[in-house]
Amino acid sequence: MNKAIAAASCIxxxxxxxxxxxxxxxxxxxxxxxxxxxxxxxxxxxxxLIAQAVTGPLGQPMIVDNRRSGFMPGEIVARAAADGxxxxxxxxxxxxxxxxxxxxxDVQRDFTPISLAGRSPNIVVxxxxxxxxxIKELVALARSSPSKLDYASTGSGGSAHLATELFKSxxxxxxxxxxxxxxxxxxxxxxxxxxxxxxxxAGSVVPFIKSGRLRALAVTGLxxxxxxxxxxxxxxxxxxxxxxxxxxxxxxxxxxxPLIVARxxxxxxxxxxxxxxxxxxxNGGIEPVGSTPAEFGAAIRNDMTQLSKVIxxxxxxxx
Numbered sequence: 001m002n003k004a005i006a007a008a009s010c011i012x013x014x015x016x017x018x019x020x021x022x023x024x025x026x027x028x029x030x031x032x033x034x035x036x037x038x039x040x041x042x043x044x045x046x047x048x049l050i051a052q053a054v055t056g057p058l059g060q061p062m063i064v065d066n067r068r069s070g071f072m073p074g075e076i077v078a079r080a081a082a083d084g085x086x087x088x089x090x091x092x093x094x095x096x097x098x099x100x101x102x103x104x105x106d107v108q109r110d111f112t113p114i115s116l117a118g119r120s121p122n123i124v125v126x127x128x129x130x131x132x133x134x135i136k137e138l139v140a141l142a143r144s145s146p147s148k149l150d151y152a153s154t155g156s157g158g159s160a161h162l163a164t165e166l167f168k169s170x171x172x173x174x175x176x177x178x179x180x181x182x183x184x185x186x187x188x189x190x191x192x193x194x195x196x197x198x199x200x201x202a203g204s205v206v207p208f209i210k211s212g213r214l215r216a217l218a219v220t221g222l223x224x225x226x227x228x229x230x231x232x233x234x235x236x237x238x239x240x241x242x243x244x245x246x247x248x249x250x251x252x253x254x255x256x257x258p259l260i261v262a263r264x265x266x267x268x269x270x271x272x273x274x275x276x277x278x279x280x281x282x283n284g285g286i287e288p289v290g291s292t293p294a295e296f297g298a299a300i301r302n303d304m305t306q307l308s309k310v311i312x313x314x315x316x317x318x319x
Contacts, residue, residue, distance in 0.1 A: 027084050027260050028060040034250075035073045035088045039066040042203070042284050046118065046248055047089040049280055053271035058263075069093075071103050078105035082253040084260040087114065092247040092303055099308050100157045100318040107251075107304070112261055113296035114250040115268045118286040121221035121245045122163045122199040124234065125214040130196045135218050135237035138197070142173035150176040151197040152186040157316055160186070162307060163199040163220050163244035165314045170239045190214065201246070202227050203285025220244040226287055247303065248286065249296050261293055 036047040044066060051062040067073040074094050080086035088094070088111075095107040105111075124135065132138045142149050153161045161177070168175055178195050180186040183204055190198045191213050199220060208214040218234045219225045222243040225233075235242045250268055252261070271277055272290035281288040291299070310316075 025259060027257075027263060028058055030085060031060050032058070032062045032084065033065050033086045034062050035065045035067055035076050035086065036090060037066065037073065038068055042286065043089065043091050043248060045284055046281065046286065049277050050089065050117065050250070050268060050271050053274060053277055054264075054267040057267050057270065071097065071105070074107070074111075075104045077251070077253055078110040080253050082112070082256040084252065084256060084264065087250055087252045087264065089117070089248070089250045092300075094251070095300060095304055096157060096162070096307060097318075099304065099311050100316065107300060108297075110254050111251040112254055112256045113293045113300065114252055114261060114264050115272075115293065116247060116249040116289045116291040116296040116299055117268065117272060118248045118281055118288050119221065119245045120202050120248070120286045121219040121225050121227070121233075122159060123202055123205050123209075123219055123228065123231070124167075124217040125190065125198055125200055125205050125209065126217060127190060127193050127196045128212065128215050129193060130215075132217070133215070134232075135234055135239070138217060139171045139173060139238070142171070142175060146174045147176060149173075149197065150178050150195045151199070152190050152195040153177050153179050153198075154181075154183050154186055155179075157311065157318055159201060159244075159246050160199045161316070162310055164197075165316065166242065166244050166306070166310050167199065167220075167234065167239070169310060169313060170242055199244070201285065206285075227282065227285060243306075247299060249291075251296075265293055 034047055034051050037043040047064050051064050055061050073088055073090060077086055077088040097103060098107060126132060132141055151164050164175060175197060180189060183201060186198060187200060187204060189195050191208055205214060209216045216231055218237060219228055219231050220234055222235055223233060269290035272288045278288045
């Protein structure tokens with residue numbers, strides 16, 4: 001009797017798997033919901049570019065669903081059915097936030113990576129009055145004047161804050177954090193000479209660099225950036241392995257059918273190879289990437305490992 005029940009159970013599982021495979025091959029059969037950040041920001045813009053680019057090849061519209069910042073966008077997708085009809089496009093705030101406060105989801109457990117869509121390094125910029133022209137000189141000056149050199153930062157745990165704390169840890173220097181309510185206020189303070197250093201988002205500082213009101217020293221990615229040709233990475237100045245970039249990508253609920261994952265990945269990567277999409281990403285300060293799901297998953301794990309140490313060692317807490 002037990003053998004008969006076991007056999008029937010196995011047959012049932014095989015039938016379910018078979019039905020799932022047929023369902024996945026027929027995907028998509030209705031519109032796809034793309035959950036993302038608040039309307040008007042860079043993440044929203046990239047979401048719309050990708051949604052528009054994949055709608056034709058998929059044969060169904062991908063509809064952008066803007067949600068307020070915080071854990072809500074991730075929670076919506078983590079709790080959604082793993083059928084490919086609810087996905088999320090977000091920055092690494094999706095997982096950085098879980099390192100700063102208790103979250104209603106676990107990124108590595110509750111999501112399926114689809115593709116890393118883009119990276120955006122910070123740019124190390126200084127006020128022109130500061131007598132340094134590269135990272136080595138900045139490190140030397142900071143070491144010679146401990147706790148006297150300040151830097152502009154936005155919210156606790158934000159990109160600029162974490163990039164600077166990682167730099168401090170690896171360089172063995174002590175920079176004093178001056179916090180501002182937003183990147184605009186922080187940049188104005190730097191341009192005005194109130195503070196002297198900032199690890200600023202790539203898209204925000206170009207006009208100031210070109211006008212000579214700020215001096216660029218390096219990019220915070222591991223490699224040189226297409227966004228700033230000729231500007232060396234911090235890692236090339238004796239801080240081997242230094243890498244701090246904002247990442248943007250698409251994820252889905254956990255345990256999604258591999259065929260659906262592969263289909264979405266294929267269309268997202270193809271969209272990122274389009275000249276018009278690449279150009280608009282670059283204009284927004286984002287380097288388009290396009291990766292395999294496994295590569296994106298590895299990038300998330302590596303980022304969480306590195307940042308969790310920085311957050312723990314610096315005692316960073318959410319605002």
